[in-house]
Amino acid sequence: MVLNYIWVAFFIIAFVIALLKMIFMGDMEVFPAMMNSTFDSSKTAFEISLGLTGVLSLWLGIMKIGEKGGVIAVLSRILSPVFTKLFPDIPKGHPVTGSIFMNIAANMLGLDNAATPLGLKAMEQLQTLNPKKDTATNPMIMFLVLNTSGLTLIPVSIMVYRAQLGAAQPTDIFIPILLATFFSTLAGIVITSLYQRINLLNKVMVGVLGGMSVLVALIIWSFGQMSKDTMNVVSTSVANILLMTIIVLFILAGLRKRVNVYDAFIEGAKEGFTTAVRIIPYLVAILVGVGVFRASGAMNLLVEGIEWCVASVGGDTEFVGALPTALMKPLSGSGARGMMVDAMTTYGADSFVGRLSCIFQGSTDTTFYILAVYFGSVNIRYTRHAVVCGLLADLAGVIAAIAIAYLFF
Numbered sequence: 001m002v003l004n005y006i007w008v009a010f011f012i013i014a015f016v017i018a019l020l021k022m023i024f025m026g027d028m029e030v031f032p033a034m035m036n037s038t039f040d041s042s043k044t045a046f047e048i049s050l051g052l053t054g055v056l057s058l059w060l061g062i063m064k065i066g067e068k069g070g071v072i073a074v075l076s077r078i079l080s081p082v083f084t085k086l087f088p089d090i091p092k093g094h095p096v097t098g099s100i101f102m103n104i105a106a107n108m109l110g111l112d113n114a115a116t117p118l119g120l121k122a123m124e125q126l127q128t129l130n131p132k133k134d135t136a137t138n139p140m141i142m143f144l145v146l147n148t149s150g151l152t153l154i155p156v157s158i159m160v161y162r163a164q165l166g167a168a169q170p171t172d173i174f175i176p177i178l179l180a181t182f183f184s185t186l187a188g189i190v191i192t193s194l195y196q197r198i199n200l201l202n203k204v205m206v207g208v209l210g211g212m213s214v215l216v217a218l219i220i221w222s223f224g225q226m227s228k229d230t231m232n233v234v235s236t237s238v239a240n241i242l243l244m245t246i247i248v249l250f251i252l253a254g255l256r257k258r259v260n261v262y263d264a265f266i267e268g269a270k271e272g273f274t275t276a277v278r279i280i281p282y283l284v285a286i287l288v289g290v291g292v293f294r295a296s297g298a299m300n301l302l303v304e305g306i307e308w309c310v311a312s313v314g315g316d317t318e319f320v321g322a323l324p325t326a327l328m329k330p331l332s333g334s335g336a337r338g339m340m341v342d343a344m345t346t347y348g349a350d351s352f353v354g355r356l357s358c359i360f361q362g363s364t365d366t367t368f369y370i371l372a373v374y375f376g377s378v379n380i381r382y383t384r385h386a387v388v389c390g391l392l393a394d395l396a397g398v399i400a401a402i403a404i405a406y407l408f409f
Contacts, residue, residue: 006368006387010289014296021297034295041291045283049276052116056272059117062250063099064268065261069253072098085205086189087139088198089129096125100143102246107365108151119147119370120275120377127378135382136375138196141389142189144374148330148367148390149188149397151181155362161341162358167349175220176355176404177362182216184364184397191396192389275377282376286368290331299327319402321346321353326360326398330367330391337361356405363397 018034021027066072075098083090083097090096099122106115122143130137136144155177162170186209193200200209226234254261293299307320322343329336343357367390375383 007285007289010293013298014292017298017301018296030296034292037291037295038288041287042284045287046280049280049283052279053273053276056117056120056276057269058272060121060272060275061265061267061269062247063102063118063121064271065254065259065264066250067095068259068264069250069257071250071253074098075101081204082208085202086198087142089137089139091129094125094129096122096129099125104146104151107147116373117272119374123374123378134380136380136384136386140380141384141386142192142196144370144386145188145192145389145393146185147370147374148365149181149185149393151185158340158358158362162344162349165341165344165349173355173358173362176359176401176408178216178220179404180359180363180397180401182212183400184393187396188389188393191392195385195389279373279376282372283369286372287332290368299324302327318352319356319405322356322360325357326401329360329364330394331369333366333369336366352405352409355409356401359401359405360398363401364394367391367394
């Protein structure tokens with residue numbers, strides 16, 4: 001329901017602003033720009049779905065091998081103590097816990113191409129437990145918030161962009177991003193748990209969250225000892241070695257169970273193709289709404305309004321130049337990436353705004369894109385508190401990013 005109101009608001013706000021610009025400012029280009037954006041966004045949505053087809057087929061095929069080889073069942077048993085606390089509505093030992101873990105692990109390593117199909121597989125499994133097939137369940141919402149909060153340990157692509165745009169030390173945003181995304185994820189878990197009345201004050205969850213905090217501290221310390229070149233090499237190598245290791249382990253597990261690995265892969269790959277086709281309408285809907293909102297100038301007005309509010313209370317407005325990245329990130333990953341590159345190009349890769357835009361890009365994920373794709377893949381219409389929790393986690397990430405940027409830079 002919330003997503004419905006937001007989608008309608010995109011169009012109504014955009015139309016009103018465009019009308020005012022045309023009447024009072026004589027801007028005759030705004031409506032053609034908005035209409036062009038609808039065509040461009042529709043094309044982009046289809047191209048994204050088309051591009052996902054191969055990746056979905058590959059990873060759902062690999063997942064099917066892991067499922068038949070018993071790997072997912074083993075992961076489910078290992079993670080059962082944690083997941084029974086965080087996802088109390090999922091039966092103990094259910095295979096979906098393994099899929100959720102694989103998705104979260106891929107996200108943490110910055111492997112978006114692997115994370116999406118693994119997440120879609122998890123959503124399909126969660127849907128089998130759903131008594132109301134058109135309404136999001138509590139486990140679905142918690143899972144999506146974990147995705148939208150964007151916990152990333154190795155932001156390789158952001159560091160690459162910084163290097164290409166002339167940053168003296170492309171890796172100097174590594175620790176700030178790690179801290180910001182950790183706070184975003186932690187806030188997402190706490191907020192969603194409050195909505196769903198999940199008790200986090202137990203030995204298991206305190207131990208897990210405490211362990212995650214120690215892990216983040218160790219990673220920060222380890223990478224702090226490396227040069228920028230070494231850090232880039234290690235980050236990229238670790239991510240890809242782990243990914244290839246997973247593929248080989250799944251295949252070996254299938255062989256051990258005497259599974260016809262090739263046939264299992266083909267079976268899963270077919271599911272990937274049908275899933276990619278199914279999400280097209282949902283992607284078109286959300287990307288067209290975002291495109292019209294941007295083309296009308298509403299995004300620019302929003303940023304200027306925030307700058308005025310901050311200035312009126314005597315606050316420092318230096319961070320406002322990076323806000324377009326933060327505001328665009330929940331709506332469009334490619335749009336936010338473009339805003340980040342634009343900020344570094346305009347202000348400089350090593351400027352405060354340039355660095356902050358990179359931290360924004362890495363601190364959260366594309367909330368509305370994830371909601372559209374994941375819920376669309378299982379035909380969920382009523383999202384309940386998913387949007388609110390996702391956006392509050394995003395807000396926590398944005399606030400943390402600003403505070404951390406001022407602290408570091």
